[in-house]
Structure formats: C-alpha cells, structure tokens
Amino acid sequence: MKILVVSSFLPYPLFSGGHVRLYNLIKELSSSHEITLICEKRFKQTEKDIKEVEKICKKVIVVSRKRQWSARNLLKTAISSHSFLVTGHTSVEMKKVIEDELKKIKFDLIHVETYYVMQNLPSTSIPIVLAEHNIEYKVYKKYVDQVSIVLKPILSLDIVKIKNEEEKFWKKADKLIAVSMEDSKVMYKAGITASIIANGVNTKKFTFLHKSKSKNQKEKKILFIGDFKWIQNRDTVQYIIEEIWPEIRNKNKEQRTKIVLWIVGREIPQSIKDLSNDSDVIFDESKSALPTEKLFQDADILLAPIRVGGGTSYKILESMSCGTPVVATPLSAESLEAADNLNIMVGSTASELAEKTLELLSDKNLYDKVAKNGRKLIEENYTWKKIAKDLNKVYEEARSNS
Numbered sequence: 001m002k003i004l005v006v007s008s009f010l011p012y013p014l015f016s017g018g019h020v021r022l023y024n025l026i027k028e029l030s031s032s033h034e035i036t037l038i039c040e041k042r043f044k045q046t047e048k049d050i051k052e053v054e055k056i057c058k059k060v061i062v063v064s065r066k067r068q069w070s071a072r073n074l075l076k077t078a079i080s081s082h083s084f085l086v087t088g089h090t091s092v093e094m095k096k097v098i099e100d101e102l103k104k105i106k107f108d109l110i111h112v113e114t115y116y117v118m119q120n121l122p123s124t125s126i127p128i129v130l131a132e133h134n135i136e137y138k139v140y141k142k143y144v145d146q147v148s149i150v151l152k153p154i155l156s157l158d159i160v161k162i163k164n165e166e167e168k169f170w171k172k173a174d175k176l177i178a179v180s181m182e183d184s185k186v187m188y189k190a191g192i193t194a195s196i197i198a199n200g201v202n203t204k205k206f207t208f209l210h211k212s213k214s215k216n217q218k219e220k221k222i223l224f225i226g227d228f229k230w231i232q233n234r235d236t237v238q239y240i241i242e243e244i245w246p247e248i249r250n251k252n253k254e255q256r257t258k259i260v261l262w263i264v265g266r267e268i269p270q271s272i273k274d275l276s277n278d279s280d281v282i283f284d285e286s287k288s289a290l291p292t293e294k295l296f297q298d299a300d301i302l303l304a305p306i307r308v309g310g311g312t313s314y315k316i317l318e319s320m321s322c323g324t325p326v327v328a329t330p331l332s333a334e335s336l337e338a339a340d341n342l343n344i345m346v347g348s349t350a351s352e353l354a355e356k357t358l359e360l361l362s363d364k365n366l367y368d369k370v371a372k373n374g375r376k377l378i379e380e381n382y383t384w385k386k387i388a389k390d391l392n393k394v395y396e397e398a399r400s401n402s
Contacts, residue, residue, distance in 0.1 A: 001033045001034070001108040001109055001395065001399075002033070002034045002036075002105060002106065002107045002108050002109075003029070003033050003034065003035050003036070003107065003108065003109050003110075003111055003395070004036050004038065004098075004101060004102070004105075004107045004109070004110045004111070004126075005022075005026065005035055005036065005037045005038070005039075005057075005110075005111045005112075005113065006038050006039070006094075006098060006110060006111070006112045006113070006117055006120070006121065007022060007037065007038070007039035007040070007112075007113040007114070007117070008039070008040055008089055008113060008114045008116060008117045009022075009039060009040055009042070009113070010039045010040065010041045010042070010045050010049060010050065010053060010062055011023040011026070011039075011053060012045070012049045012050075012052045012053050013045075013049060013052075015227070016227060017133070017199065017313075017314045018113070018114075018133055020199075020314055021133070021199055021200070021314075022113055023053070023056070024200060024202065024384040024387075024388075025200075025384065025387065025388055025391060026053075026056050026057060027056045027384070028384050028385060028387075028388030029388050029391070029392065030056045030057065030058075032392075034058045035056075035057045035058055036057065036058055036059045036060075036061070036101060036105065036107075037053065037057045037059070037060045037061070038061045038062075038063070038094065038097055038098055038101065039060075039061075039062060039063070039113075040062070040063055040064075040065040040089070040091070040094070040117070041062040041063065041064055041065055042065050043064070043065070050062060061097055061101070063091055063093050063094045063097060064093075066088070066091070068084075068088040073087050073088050077158065077161075081161065081164075082161065082165070083116075083158050083161035083162045083165055084158050084161075085116045085136065085162060085165075086116045086119060086161075086165055089116045089117050089119075089120075090119055090120065091120055094117070094120045095120045095121075095122065098120060098121060098122065099122050102122065102124065102126075107126055108126070108127075108399060109126065109127050109128075109129060109395055109398060109399060110124070110126050110127070110128045110129070111128075111129045111131065111395075112128060112129070112130045112131065112173070113131050113133075114131070114132065114133065115130060115132060115136070115165065115166050115169040115170070116136075116165070118130065118169040118172065118173075119169075125402070126402075127174040127175070127398040127399050127401070127402040128172070128173045128174050128175075128398070129173060129174065129175045129176075129177060129394060129395060129398050130169060130170065130172075130173035130175070130176050130177065131177040131197070132166075132170075132176070132177065132178060132179070132183065132187075132194075133179060134179075134183070135166070135183050135186050135187075136162050136166060137159050137162040137163040137166060138186070139231060139232070140155075140158070140159050140162055141159050142231055142232075142235065143155075143231045144156055144159060166190075167190045167191075167192075170187060170190060170192045170194075171191070171192060174398045174401060174402055175195060175394050175395075175397060175398040175401075176192050176193075176194040176195070177194060177195055177196075177197045177391075177394060178194040178195070178196050178197075179196070179197065179198055179199055180196065180198070180335040181196060181334065181335060182331065182334070182335060184196050195390075195394045195397075197387060197390050197391050197394065198335075198336075198381070198382060198387060198390075199313075199314055199317060199382070199387070200317070200382050200383060200384040200386070200387035201314070201317040201318050201320075201321045201378055201382050201383065201384070202384060203321050203378060203379060203383055205293055206292075206293045206296065206318045206321035206322050207293065207321075207322065208321070208322060208323040208371075208375045209297045209322055209323050209324075210323060210368075210371075211300060211323060211324070211367070211371065218257070218258065219257070219258045219259075219260060220257055220258070220259045220260070220300045220301075220361050221259075221260055221262045221298065221299045221300050221301075222248070222259060222260070222261050222262065222299070222300065222301050222303050222357060223262045223264065223295065223296070223299035223300075223301065223302050223303065223319075223324075224236070224237055224240055224261070224262070224263050224264070224302075224303055224304070225263075225264045225265060225288075225292070225295060225302075225315055226265050226315065227265060227266065228265050228266075228267065228268055228269055228272060229267075232306060232307075233265070234269070234272065235307060236304065236305060236306055236307065237263060237272055237275075238272070238275060239305055239307065239350070240261070240263075240303055240305065241261070241263075241272075241275040241276050241281065242275060243350035244303065244305065244350045244353050244354050244357075245261050245276070245278070245281065247350050247351050247353075247354035247355075248261075248354045248357055248358065249278075249280075251354055251355065251358055252358060257361065258280070259280065259361065260280045260281075260282055261278075261280060261281045261282065261303075262282050262284060262299060263281065263282065263283050263284065264284045264285075264287050264288050264295055265285065265288055266285060266288045267285065268283050268285055292318060293318065293322055296318060296319045296322040296324045297322050297323075297324070299319075299324055300324070300361065301324065301325055301326070301327060301357055301360055301361065302315060302316065302319035302324055302325070302326045302327070303327050303353070303357060304316050304319075304326055304327070304328045304332060305327070305328060305329045305347070305353050306328065306329060306331060306332050307329060307331065313332060313335075316328060316332055316336065316344075317336075317378060317382055319374075320343070320344070320374035320375060320377065320378050321374075321375060321378045321382075322375075323371040323372070323374070323375055324371070325344070325345060325360050325367060325370040325371050325374060326344050326345065326374065327344075327345045327346075327347065327353055327356045327357050327360065328344060328345070328346060328347075329346065329347065329348065329353075330346055330348060332344075333346045336377070336382075337381075338374075338377060341366070341370070342369070342370065342373050343370060343373035343374040343376070343377045344370065344374060345357070345359070345360055345370060
C-alpha cells in the first residue's frame, strides 16, 4: 500500500513514548508498504533527525512547529470554539503540503497520529485511520485540577472543547485506534468502536538480564524514570515520594538490605526535588543520558504506580523486557493483561504497593518468577513485529470498509 502518515511530531530522537511508537511502527511497516510522512518539526530537532526518519520512509516532509504558548494562540482560543491544542496545531502550511501530495500521489490510506492535526486534512475519499495515544481531555483534566482557582474556569472550558473535538474527529475517521482497553471504553461510550493497538518494545535492545547473577546485593535500587514535562510522570513521582516511599521505609526497618529510591530524568523540576530531603532518595539527572536499557538493567525494581492516562506504558514494557520486575497499579496491569504475582506486582494503595515492592526484594524465587514471566509476556504480545502486524489488519479493514 501507499500510505500517507500525517503526524503532530517528527518521530526522532526517541525521547518520548509517541516518538518510540511511531518510529518503530513505520520501521516495521516500511518493509511491505510505501510510506510518506508529513509531520511537524520542533525547533530543537535537526536535519540529522530528519535523515534518520528518511531511512525508514519513502519520503519525509516537515513543517516547522509554531510556538504553542503565544498571545496569538491564547486569543484565538478565547474567541473560538477550538481548543488551545487544536489552535496551536492548525497550520496553513501543513494543509497546503498535504493537498499537494494528495494531488501528486494516489494513496491507499491516510494514517493520522493524534486527533489535533486532523483539521489540516482536506476533504478526501481515501480511508483514514486515526491513532490516539491518550484520551487528551482526561489527561488535561488532571492538570486543571491542580491549577489556581483563577485559571481553573478558563482551562475547564478548554477541557470541554477538547472533549468535543476528540469525539468529532473520532467519528470522522474510518478506523479509530486506542492503545488500551481503558481508552477504548471511553471511545465506546462516545459511540465509536476502536481497535486496540498496544505499545511495543524492541526486545533485541531491551535484553533480559538475570539480576541474581549480576547484581551487588548490598544495595537495592527502586527505579522511577520519566520525562517530567508530562503530567502523568509528575503525578506519579509525587505519589511515590509522599505516600509510597514512607511506607517502604517504615516496613523495611527490620531488613538489613539498604534500599534507595532512584529517580531518573532530564531536568527534574525543583518542585519535585523539594518533596524529599531523605539521603536515600536520589534525584539523578546525569544518568538520563545513558541508554534506557542500562538503567533498567542496573535497577532491581521499577516502581510505576501510574494513576493518570491509559495505555501500555513504555517504561513498564521496557523494564519487563530487561527482566526488571515492575510494581504497578491495576490500571497498568489491566492494560497489559498482566497477572499479579506472575508477571507483574499489583497494588491499589500506597501501603499495598510498598508491601509488593518489599515482597519482591525479600523473596528470590518470587523475584525470578516475575522477572522471567514478565519477559515471556513481552515476547508473546508486545514486540514491534507483533504490534505492526495488528496495525496492518486495521489498515486492511479500513480499506475494505470504505
């Protein structure tokens, strides 16, 4: 097939989950399809980044991403029915580029990454597949709940706009993709049946490491890793530091093994660092430059009690692929279809999450079982080859139904 991919981002470097997902799916699909990518490019992205993506595409066309936070966008949002998100991603240049490509090439399918660039598509009879990484209005609501009372009414109106836009564009697509069962349920309530195409992991890069044969047992590292510009990660790390870590400390008083909480990320906000002065809570920005697989292999456990958003978290998939057991909430376990005490450890409260963490660290047999079964789950269901195959089926359905 000749596929036109329209994306709100250039998927390189692989700094975020969205970049990882789109890059790997294009890479897998390009062996059997001819892919043209039209996308927005952030100012920090370089010609070298474009060249990397060109290696896996027939053609790449980039449009410079305009500044989101500008007085012009804020004013436009205030006086229109469009959300701040859609306003910032509306591009005359992108519209023109898409129209030109559609005139030159007879595409079999258009794949759109994130609903907020859909408005840049002209009217067309070509089947459209829309992929959503999150339910944006739910993610934004979590952020708005935390802002000052002065800004809350204004931003709450924007949430209503986002919800209306999301549902409108979901209905415009011939096929809608969700990354998790939780997201698909929200879409179903809006009247749309979505296909679930989960996130994946490169199992050759994130290789299994048998921890009991390779680790210094004098100190145990509980890892949290994330990009702190995202609401989900700020919410999760605050929950860990303020509620779960004190429970771990209290429950670990009689154990001889030293346990440290290792928080890794680029540009960790000072507000996060100020949450703890415990010497065993390590805020580590320098290690964020290392390959991610090295961090998982150096840690004993990944603590990922995600409470905001849906989908199959990359950090969880990658950690399991490396053989580093994961302690998470039911939200993540259900998204993965992972079983408690088998290939993941699940806790609903801070106390339960702390208990599950300490149980893993004190029981070698349980630790090895969860590590091995976690890797097995990844190999069976979450390789990019498997995910791309599932996506290809959606493409075929979109074409046959149009």
